[in-house]
Amino acid sequence: MKNCFQVLGIQETTDQRAIKKAYAVLARKYHPEEDPEEFKRIHQAYEEALEYAKSGKSIPYEQTVFQQEMFEPENVEEKRIEHEPEQPAAKQFEEVYESWEDIEEETLQYEKVYETWENKEKKMPWKQELYDELFREYEAKGYQIDLGALIKILKQKKYKEPLQDLENQALILDAVALWPKITKEHLIGLRNAMNTENTTKKTKPQKRSRRVLVRIFAIYLIYVVIKTLFAQSSQNYNREEMGWTQYSYKDLYPLTKAREMEEYNSKYAFKVYEQRIDKLLEEMEEQFSSYKNGEKLLKECEGKKEKTIVKEGKDRINKVNKIANKIQEKFKEEVSNKSKTSQSDDTISGPVKIQKEIYVQAVNKITPLYVTACTNLERSFSELRKGKISMAEYDDEYSGYETELKRQNLYRSSKE
Amino acid sequence: MAIIGIDLGTTNSLAAVWKEDKSVLIPNVFGEYLTPSVVHIDQNGEIIVGKIAKEKLITEPENTMASFKRDMGTDKVYTLRNREFTPTDLSSFVLRKLKEDAEQYLQEEIEEAIISVPAYFNDNQRSATKLAGRLAGLKVERIINEPSAAALYTQMQNKQEECRYLVVDFGGGTLDISVVDIFDDVIEIVAVAGDNHLGGDDFDTLLMETFIEKNRLEIKKLTKQERQSIRKEAERAKIAFSKEKEVQMNAFIGGMERTLSITEKEFINLGKDLFIRMQEPIDKALQDSQFSLEEIDEVIMVGGSSHMPSVVNYVHYILKKEPKISANPDEVVALGVGTYAGIKERFEAVKDILITDICPFTLGVGIVDEYSDELKMSPVIERNSTLPVSREQMFNTIMPGQTRVKIFICQGEHRYVKDNTVLGIMEFNVPCSKDSIQYILVRFTYDINGILVVDAKICSTGEIINKCIVGKNTTMNEEEITARVKELEELKLHPRKRDKNRLILAKIERIFEENVGEIRKFADYLIDYYNAVLDTQDAKRIAWVNHRMEYILELFETEPANRVIFEVRKYMHDEGMVE
Numbered sequence: 001m002k003n004c005f006q007v008l009g010i011q012e013t014t015d016q017r018a019i020k021k022a023y024a025v026l027a028r029k030y031h032p033e034e035d036p037e038e039f040k041r042i043h044q045a046y047e048e049a050l051e052y053a054k055s056g057k058s059i060p061y062e063q064t065v066f067q068q069e070m071f072e073p074e075n076v077e078e079k080r081i082e083h084e085p086e087q088p089a090a091k092q093f094e095e096v097y098e099s100w101e102d103i104e105e106e107t108l109q110y111e112k113v114y115e116t117w118e119n120k121e122k123k124m125p126w127k128q129e130l131y132d133e134l135f136r137e138y139e140a141k142g143y144q145i146d147l148g149a150l151i152k153i154l155k156q157k158k159y160k161e162p163l164q165d166l167e168n169q170a171l172i173l174d175a176v177a178l179w180p181k182i183t184k185e186h187l188i189g190l191r192n193a194m195n196t197e198n199t200t201k202k203t204k205p206q207k208r209s210r211r212v213l214v215r216i217f218a219i220y221l222i223y224v225v226i227k228t229l230f231a232q233s234s235q236n237y238n239r240e241e242m243g244w245t246q247y248s249y250k251d252l253y254p255l256t257k258a259r260e261m262e263e264y265n266s267k268y269a270f271k272v273y274e275q276r277i278d279k280l281l282e283e284m285e286e287q288f289s290s291y292k293n294g295e296k297l298l299k300e301c302e303g304k305k306e307k308t309i310v311k312e313g314k315d316r317i318n319k320v321n322k323i324a325n326k327i328q329e330k331f332k333e334e335v336s337n338k339s340k341t342s343q344s345d346d347t348i349s350g351p352v353k354i355q356k357e358i359y360v361q362a363v364n365k366i367t368p369l370y371v372t373a374c375t376n377l378e379r380s381f382s383e384l385r386k387g388k389i390s391m392a393e394y395d396d397e398y399s400g401y402e403t404e405l406k407r408q409n410l411y412r413s414s415k416e
Numbered sequence: 417m418a419i420i421g422i423d424l425g426t427t428n429s430l431a432a433v434w435k436e437d438k439s440v441l442i443p444n445v446f447g448e449y450l451t452p453s454v455v456h457i458d459q460n461g462e463i464i465v466g467k468i469a470k471e472k473l474i475t476e477p478e479n480t481m482a483s484f485k486r487d488m489g490t491d492k493v494y495t496l497r498n499r500e501f502t503p504t505d506l507s508s509f510v511l512r513k514l515k516e517d518a519e520q521y522l523q524e525e526i527e528e529a530i531i532s533v534p535a536y537f538n539d540n541q542r543s544a545t546k547l548a549g550r551l552a553g554l555k556v557e558r559i560i561n562e563p564s565a566a567a568l569y570t571q572m573q574n575k576q577e578e579c580r581y582l583v584v585d586f587g588g589g590t591l592d593i594s595v596v597d598i599f600d601d602v603i604e605i606v607a608v609a610g611d612n613h614l615g616g617d618d619f620d621t622l623l624m625e626t627f628i629e630k631n632r633l634e635i636k637k638l639t640k641q642e643r644q645s646i647r648k649e650a651e652r653a654k655i656a657f658s659k660e661k662e663v664q665m666n667a668f669i670g671g672m673e674r675t676l677s678i679t680e681k682e683f684i685n686l687g688k689d690l691f692i693r694m695q696e697p698i699d700k701a702l703q704d705s706q707f708s709l710e711e712i713d714e715v716i717m718v719g720g721s722s723h724m725p726s727v728v729n730y731v732h733y734i735l736k737k738e739p740k741i742s743a744n745p746d747e748v749v750a751l752g753v754g755t756y757a758g759i760k761e762r763f764e765a766v767k768d769i770l771i772t773d774i775c776p777f778t779l780g781v782g783i784v785d786e787y788s789d790e791l792k793m794s795p796v797i798e799r800n801s802t803l804p805v806s807r808e809q810m811f812n813t814i815m816p817g818q819t820r821v822k823i824f825i826c827q828g829e830h831r832y833v834k835d836n837t838v839l840g841i842m843e844f845n846v847p848c849s850k851d852s853i854q855y856i857l858v859r860f861t862y863d864i865n866g867i868l869v870v871d872a873k874i875c876s877t878g879e880i881i882n883k884c885i886v887g888k889n890t891t892m893n894e895e896e897i898t899a900r901v902k903e904l905e906e907l908k909l910h911p912r913k914r915d916k917n918r919l920i921l922a923k924i925e926r927i928f929e930e931n932v933g934e935i936r937k938f939a940d941y942l943i944d945y946y947n948a949v950l951d952t953q954d955a956k957r958i959a960w961v962n963h964r965m966e967y968i969l970e971l972f973e974t975e976p977a978n979r980v981i982f983e984v985r986k987y988m989h990d991e992g993m994v995e
Contacts, residue, residue: 017578024600027770031863033760036804043772043802356718 004052007045014053019046034383045374192327277330284323286368288405294384294394301385309385313378320374324367331360366405373401419528419754420518423562424507424545426485426589426615427720429453430747431514432754433522437765439569439754441747445519445915450746451513454929455506456480457497463907465513468915471922474648476930477640481506483617486589489541504544505904508551512909515552521889528555530760532753534590535561535776536610538827538837542866551901558760559866562587563594564605564773565752566718570742571598571754572766573868579713584698584731584739585749586721589615593697595712597817603771607704607800609697610776614690616721622686623650627665629672642669645930657683658723667890669931686725691730698734704800715739718748774800775862782824782833784814791833793826798861806861810875812853819848821856825870825883841869844881846874917958920965927972938981942968965992 005012008022023046030038291297301309377398384394420442421432430452431442441449446467456469457479464472472480479496484503493500511529518526532546542559549556563585570581578599587593592610596603626647628635635643649665656663657680665676684691702709715737721727722745731739742748758766778799785792797807813821822843828836846854855875862868871882924946928939949961968984975983 020602022597024602024770027602027772028768031770032772032804036863040804040806043805047802 004045004048007041008049016050016053019049019053023049274359277327280323280327280330281363281366282319284367286326287320287323288370288374288401290316291374291381291398294381294391294398297381298385310382313382317375317378320371324371327363327367332365369405373405377401417527418522418524419530419757420526421565421750421755421757422511422513422514422529422531423565423750423753424485424510424531424533424548425453425587425720425749426483426617427453428588428746429514429845430750431511432750432757433518434754434758434761434763434766435522437752437763439572439758441754441890442514442518442521443748444513445520446919449750449909451517452482453485453507454480454482455484455496455501455509457499457907458668461497461907463509463512463909464918465510465909468591468919471926474641474644474926475922477644485587486613489538489544492620504548504726505551505900507545508904509907509909511548511552511554513576515554516909519672526554529619530558530753531556532560532562532749532755534566534585534587534610534612535563535592535594535608536590536612536776539839539866539868540837546792547897550897551904553901557865558756559593560592560753560756561594561605561608561776562749562811563592563608563610564596564603564771565597565750565756566748567605567752568603568717568755568769568771569752570716570718571596571603572769573742576713580707580711582698582701582712582715582735584715584717584722585719585750586658586694586727587615587716587719587896588617588721589613591615591694591697593701595701595707601768601770603769604802605772605774606707607701608774608776609700609704610885611693614693616724618690619645619654619687619721619724620650622690623653623665626678626686627674627676629668630676631669632655633669640671641929642667653678654724655731668930671932680726687726691727694730695726695734698731709735709737712737717741718745720746771926772802773864774802775805777827778829779825779827779839779868781809781811781858782826783811785832791824792831793828793833793836796858797862799829801862802865804861806859808857808859811856811858813846813856814853816852817848818854819845821846821854821872823856823858823870823872825868840870840883842870842872842881842883847877849876891942907990916962918964920969921926921946923969927969931977935977935979938984964988968988 004246008019008026010018010022013019026042027039027046030042032039304312380389380394380397383389384391418433418435421434421439423430425433430449430451431964432439433442434440444451444466448467450590451466452470454469454473456464456472456476458464469480470482473482481494481496481501484494484506486501488507490503493502494506511531515526515529529549530543531549533542537545545559546556563583566585567581567583570583571579576598581596581598583592583594583596585594590610590612591614592608595606595610597606598604624643625635625652626639627646638646646665646667646669649667653663653665660680662679663678665678667674689773703713712735715731715735717728717731717739718741722739722741728741753768756771759771775797776799778793778795779797780793780795782791783794794809794811796809797805801807811823819850820843822841824833824838825840825842826833826836826838830836846856857873857875858921859871859873860868863872869882871880873880921943924939924942928936928943931939946961946965947956952958964987968987971983971987972980
């Protein structure tokens with residue numbers, strides 16, 4: 001890689017005149033008519049050198065196609081995570097265990113941290129069980145992280161449901177975020193306390209310490225497992241990003257980001273779908289509201305022939321039916337579209353999926369209501385014209401439908 | 417074989433050629449350099465271009481068309497004598513005429529031309545111009561920007577060692593601003609900006625509207641002829657402002673003479689909005705060039721509208737520098753294109769000159785915006801990048817499992833694709849993967865001939881998809897072009913020999929239509945007289961009468977109405993013309 005001055009063949013300088021001179025000579029040599037590729041390179045260097053001369057910024061290297069290389073097929077392969085990575089952190093943990101000293105009082109400091117997330121934990125009783133199980137596994141394997149076994153535990157039916165929930169996953173990760181607050185010394189102290197069970201002085205903290213350690217470790221394990229699970233599903237997951245050696249919120253970021261993206265995608269798809277149907281529903285509402293105020297409707301009929309009035313009424317009803325059909329078609333279309341593309345319902349997950357189902361149900365319920373209301377009102381209107389019912393009766397009927405529709409339409413109004 | 421340079425203007429067109437180490441303008445049949453960009457189809461189906469057509473604009477506006485450059489690159493269709501023409505077709509007629517003049521002048525066949533266009537012409541307009549060249553039987557490899565041509569010629573005249581120019585090219589229909597950096601015979605165009613719909617014609621329209629408004633006329637009730645004669649009068653008034661402080665406009669509308677007297681001050685006040693619009697591109701060009709006003713050594717004004725003192729004063733006022741106006745502002749662009757033709761042919765005298773041009777607009781790709789449903793434009797080649805240029809950028813699919821990608825290639829400065837021009841759409845399949853997004857490397861290459869090549873590379877497979885979208889005619893394929901060339905060739909240009917007689921006749925006909933009463937009767941007499949002379953087919957006599965007629969027509973233009981007949985009669989008597 002050459003920098004811009006090397007391309008121009010001059011010493012690094014802030015003298016604009018010298019840069020221009022060098023460029024003029026080279027540009028003539030590699031005339032744009034004759035050697036456009038070389039000219040592009042020279043011009044790029046010239047611009048950069050001028051920029052440097054003007055502002056005194058650092059010399060940029062000649063632009064390379066680094067992006068292209070980075071995403072070259074073989075490189076992409078390389079970047080994929082291996083499913084059984086090394087566990088430097090676990091090894092480090094072992095070392096800590098072997099070289100502990102007596103710093104018991106430190107553990108007391110840690111208790112405060114423990115209490116805060118124990119409170120959180122109470123809300124999720126299943127976790128306790130999971131933690132214990134994971135830790136037992138960890139101990140059984142001689143303090144080695146056996147991912148296969150840990151994943152097996154996590155994939156058990158009783159944990160499947162809570163773990164699938166993205167929200168719960170996030171909570172676990174929140175707890176894991178406490179991990180960096182625990183220093184090496186804490187752990188050493190805890191282990192120490194566990195080993196001196198015979199001393200009568202401080203039995204209570206000892207028991208507690210043991211419990212705390214179990215929790216912390218289990219959470220750490222879950223953290224590793226979840227990250228690995230996630231890495232399996234994401235090709236772009238980079239081992240460095242996995243953060244084997246650092247434990248901070250930053251490490252969690254890729255997961256949260258991915259979750260956001262997934263949600264966004266599904267939301268986006270849903271939004272478009274929702275807008276289309278909302279537009280139709282609005283049209284429907286408009287049709288319905290045309291029945292409002294019998295007096296006005298009657299006035300409109302004045303001076304018109306009986307035939308045209310009847311025809312207008314039929315047209316109104318036809319329109320309403322048409323819109324209802326359209327909505328149904330839209331639903332069908334959506335279903336058939338889904339089967340056509342490889343995009344399955346999986347991308348629409350969690351709350352959005354539920355939201356969508358609720359929406360579809362709500363619309364399915366309200367559409368026939370509109371149709372019946374309009375048909376009935378049309379009939380009443382013709383009776384009103386013939387004087388069979390009074391104006392007040394008609395208006396009452398309308399407002400009755402209106403309140404009913406509004407009640408059924410709660411989903412939409414709440415959204416607004 | 418010479419290459420000619422053509423300045424295809426909104427109101428006037430010129431041609432130039434590199435001859436004997438300098439750029440030389442090519443005269444037309446009347447010995448003039450400016451050929452009005454007006455096309456008329458006469459009753460024999462022959463095409464008339466230039467001065468005669470301009471006269472016909474008043475007498476037969478339905479079969480005549482002017483200012484079609486403004487619609488270049490659009491689907492607009494004009495109907496002249498029951499035949500349909502696009503702006504490209506009409507431009508090709510003008511080019512054909514210029515080519516014929518050049519062939520006559522150089523006594524050799526011309527096959528290649530370089531045509532200048534406003535810097536702000538978009539790619540559709542550029543392709544349309546190239547196509548017009550093809551239709552006129554010219555090979556047009558290169559299109560150059562008008563202000564660049566102007567800068568080139570100015571530099572050839574001044575021969576400055578190191579200098580920075582700001583060139584204001586204010587023509588009949590467009591305003592172009594360019595900032596030029598010159599050193600060691602390298603002419604670098606640094607930035608251009610412009611307004612495609614601001615020009616001298618707008619001042620004509622303004623005066624015309626004022627005339628109609630002040631005389632309480634209704635534009636809808638005026639005939640085409642009346643409208644054209646008011647326009648001509650407006651143009652005359654605008655030109656008169658360069659010498660006079662107050663100008664009177666006269667026109668016969670509905671058999672009555674209407675007048676409007678207007679002072680220069682009033683005129684400037686009327687054109688306030690137009691003047692203000694001039695400032696925006698000047699600011700933009702300066703800002704893009706990253707030069708301060710002090711770093712600009714000279715302001716150069718070219719184009720027909722630099723004849724207007726008010727325009728020059730305004731530029732002086734906003735740039736705080738006295739603009740330099742060349743002796744022939746209408747001809748500078750053409751002479752520059754002529755010089756460029758010399759450079760392209762690699763003549764010895766201009767061999768060392770290197771002119772680099774830029775891409776005046778931003779080219780980019782439409783991408784999904786997370787916050788709205790609109791497509792957003794992601795720039796790939798920023799405006800004012802020196803040509804040739806290639807840039808690449810990485811894009812990715814929206815979601816995992818996506819199978820198809822659509823790349824909108826667009827041009828413009830707006831944030832959303834819908835406000836910009838979409839030049840083309842590239843659509844292709846990408847390998848579908850359920851849980852990963854795909855990366856696509858998009859590369860734009862824009863060369864000095866204005867051809868944009870876009871290629872996309874799917875990173876995971878290494879597959880390359882290629883598309884050349886601009887610069888070649890996307891609207892018409894080779895066969896269609898050949899067919900259209902044949903079709904247009906059927907329409908013959910009016911023979912050059914008879915052009916002079918036609919012009920005189922056309923002028924008297926216009927005088928006949930513009931006037932009433934005595935003058936009209938007299939014009940009628942003149943037409944009969946002139947036709948009788950033409951019928952004799954006596955070349956000597958026709959030449960003699962032609963010479964006298966030109967003087968008589970000048971009298972019509974210059975003498976006051978009440979004296980015109982008296983003066984003409986006297987002259988005819990003195991010359992022995994009265995039968």
